[in-house]
Ligand code: C2E
C-alpha cells in the first residue's frame with residue numbers, strides 16, 4: 001500500500017518535472033525526468049526546422065499582395081528584420097539542439113524559446129498594426145488566418161514543453177489582443193467579436209496545448225519505462241545465460257566427481273552400482289552370466305605406515321591400472337573405498353571361470369612394483385559372486401562378493417574365494433559380536449583359561465599361558481579367534497586386554513597365596529596395546545595391585561607388532577626395565593629375522609605350532625628348528641615349542657634342547673581351579689618317570 005503511494009508520487013513528480021523541463025532540466029531531476037528532457041529537447045530541434053521561416057515568409061506574401069502597406073515601411077522593416085533575425089537564430093539553434101547532447105542542449109533550448117517568443121511577438125504586432133490602420137479588410141483577414149495557421153503550426157511543434165507553449169501563445173496573441181481592443185475602442189466594425197474570438201483561440205490553444213504536453217510526457221514516460229524494462233530483461237537474460245553455462249559446468253564437474261574416482265580415474269561406487277543394476281536388467285534371466293569381484297589390498301595400512309600416503313596412493317593407481325587392463329568391452333572396474341576395488345566381469349558362468357578370473361587378477365596385481373626405491377609385490381584378497389546364483393540385485397551381489405573377500409582374507413592358504421551362503425551367516429555373527437562385545441565386558445561374560453607350559457629339564461609346570469574365552473549366554477564358549485580381531489577393529493582391545501592382564505595377575509597371586517610354588521604367567525598382548533602410551537603404567541598397576549613379582553609376568557607379543565611400529569620397541573624397552581619377561585609369539589610365521597632378536601629385549605621365543613607339526617615329516621624342518629633353537633640360546637633367549645600333541649614331538653624337541661613345551665599332549669587350556677591339581681600330578685609323575693610324563697588333561 002505504502003509502496004504504491006510512493007511510486008505514484010514519484011510518477012507525478014517525474015511528469016511535473018518533465019513538463020517543465022526547460023525550466024528544470026539539468027538540476028537535480030530524477031533519472032527518468034532527465035531522460036525525458038533530453039529526448040524532448042532533441043525532438044524540439046528536429047521538429048521545428050521549418051517553423052522559424054514561416055512568419056517572415058507570410059510577411060513577404062502579405063506585402064506582395066498589398067503594396068499599400070509599404071507606406072508603413074519603417075515599422076514593418078524593423079519587424080521584418082527582427083523576424084528574420086529570430087528566424088535565422090532559431091534555425092541555427094534548432095540545428096544545434098538536434099545535434100548535440102548533455103546539459104548544453106538545455107541552455108540552447110532556452111535561447112530557442114526566447115527567439116520563438118520574439119517571432120510570435122513580431123508577427124502579432126504586425127497583424128495588430130494592420131488591424132489598427134486598415135480595419136478588417138481582406139488582407140487583415142488573411143493575416144489573421146495566417147496567425148491562426150502559426151498557432152496551429154506552433155501547436156504541433158511547440159507543445160513538447162509546457163512553458164514554451166504557454167509563452168509562445170502569450171507572445172503571439174497578446175499584442176494582437178491589445179491592438180484589437182484598441183481598434184474596437186476606435187469603432188472597428190465587429191472589433192469586439194474579433195477580440196472575443198481571439199481570446200477564445202488563445203485560451204483554447206493554451207488549455208489544449210497543456211493537455212497535449214501531458215499526453216506527450218506520459219507517452220514518453222511509458223516509453224522510458226518500457227526501454228528500461230527491455231534493458232533490464234536483456235541484462236537478466238545475459239545473467240541467466242551466464243548462470244546456465246556455470247550450471248552446466250558444475251553439473252559436469254558433479255558428474256565427474258560422482259561417477260569417477262578422483263585418484264585412480266576408474267569408476268566410483270555409485271557408478272559401479274548403476275552399471276551393475278543396468279547389467280542385471282539387460283542380462284535378465286541369466287543367459288549370459290557375469291560375476292562381481294570384490295578386491296581388497298592386503299597390508300595396505302602397513303604400506304601407508306612404512307612408505308607414506310603418497311606411495312599408498314601410487315600403489316592404488318598402479319593396481320587400478322592393472323585390473324583395468326584386464327577388463328574387456330562391457331566389463332567395468334570401480335574403486336569402492338580406500339583400498340577396495342570392485343570389478344564386473346561378463347561371461348563368467350561357473351566356478352571354473354570364476355577361478356580363472358580371480359587368478360588372472362591376482363597374477364597381474366602381484367607383479368613387482370617399485371615404491372620409493374624399494375620393490376614390493378602387492379598382494380590382494382578377492383571374493384567373487386556370480387549372477388544370478390549368488391544374488392539377483394546389485395546390493396546382494398556386492399555384499400556376497402564382499403563376504404567372500406573377507407573369507408579369503410582370513411584364509412591362510414589362498415587369497416580368493418567364491419561366495420557361499422554360510423559366509424553370510426558368519427558375517428552376521430561377526431556383526432553381532434561387534435554389537436555385543438561391549439556389554440560382554442561390563443556384564444562379566446569373559447573368562448580366562450590357562451594352558452600349562454612344561455619344563456623339559458624336570459617335567460614340572462614352569463608357567464601357564466592365559467587365553468581369553470567369551471562365555472556367551474546363547475552361543476556358549478566363543479574362542480578368541482572370533483572376537484579378538486573385532487575388538488581390535490572397534491578399539492575395545494585396550495579395555496579387554498587390560499581386563500586379561502589384571503585378571504591373570506590376580507589369579508597368579510591367588511595360586512601363590514594357596515601355597516603353589518611360583519611359576520610364570522604369560523599374557524597375550526595385541527600389537528595395538530603396545531601402541532598405547534599408557535600401557536607400561538597399566539602393566540605396573542597390574543603388578544602392584546596383585547603383588548606378584550615382575551619376573552613372573554611374561555608378555556607374548558607377535559612378530560608383526562615389533563616389525564611395523566617403532567613405538568612398540570620403545571614400550572618393550574620400558575617393560576623390560578620393569579623386570580617383565582617378553583616372549584615373541586608364533587615365531588616363524590612373520591618376517592622377522594633372528595637378527596632382530598639381538599636388538600630387542602626378548603627373553604623367550606615361542607615356536608609356532610605349524611613348525612612343530614611339520615617337524616615329524618621333514619628332516620629339513622627338524623634341522624631348521626634345531627638351528628633356530630641354537631641361535632636363540634646364543635642370543636640369551638629360551639625356547640618354548642607350541643602345539644606339542646604327540647610323544648614323538650617331545651622326544652625330538654628334547655633332543656633339540658628346547659626348554660619348554662606347550663600343547664594338547666600335556667593339557668588343553670583349562671579353568672584356573674584345575675591348574676593346582678594339574679601341577680601336582682605333573683610333578684609327581686615326573687618324579688616317577690625321568691622322561692616327560694603325560695598328564696593329559698582335557699578341557700571340559
Ligand atoms: P596363541 O597365542 O598362539 O595361543 C595358542 C593357541 O593354540 C590357543 O588357541 C590354544 O588353545 C591353541 N593350542 C594350544 N596347544 C595346542 C595344540 O597342541 N594343538 C593345537 N592345534 N592347538 C593348540 P586359542 O585359545 O583359541 O587362542 C587363539 C589365539 O587367540 C591365540 O593364539 C592368541 O593369539 C589369541 N588370544 C588368546 N587370548 C588372548 C588374549 O587374552 N589377548 C590377545 N590379544 N590375544 C589372545
Ligand code: CA
Nearest residue numbers: 465524556585
Ligand atoms: Ca600366545
Ligand code: CA
Nearest residue numbers: 585586606642
Ligand atoms: Ca602362539
